[in-house]
Amino acid sequence: MTDCEFCAFYVYDDDGYAECEINLDEDEMARFLASSYRECPYYQTDDEYKIVRKQN
Secondary structure (H helix, E strand, O other): OOOHHHEOOEEEOOOOOEEEOOOOOHHHHHHHHHOOOOOOOOOOEOOOOHHHHHHO
16 A cells, blocks of 8 residues: 555645645546545655656
8 A cells, every 4th residue: 555645745734734635627536536446546656866867
């Protein structure tokens, strides 16, 4: 299973609360809520060095 805290879309606000800020349209949200995913299909690693590794 993926850990939300390491997802690029998981953001903390000024009050210390965190939430997933992925932007889904109405159809994508309906599909996401109706399905029983084991892992989030929208998970993206929050790895700022990913681009640098590709350049080398």
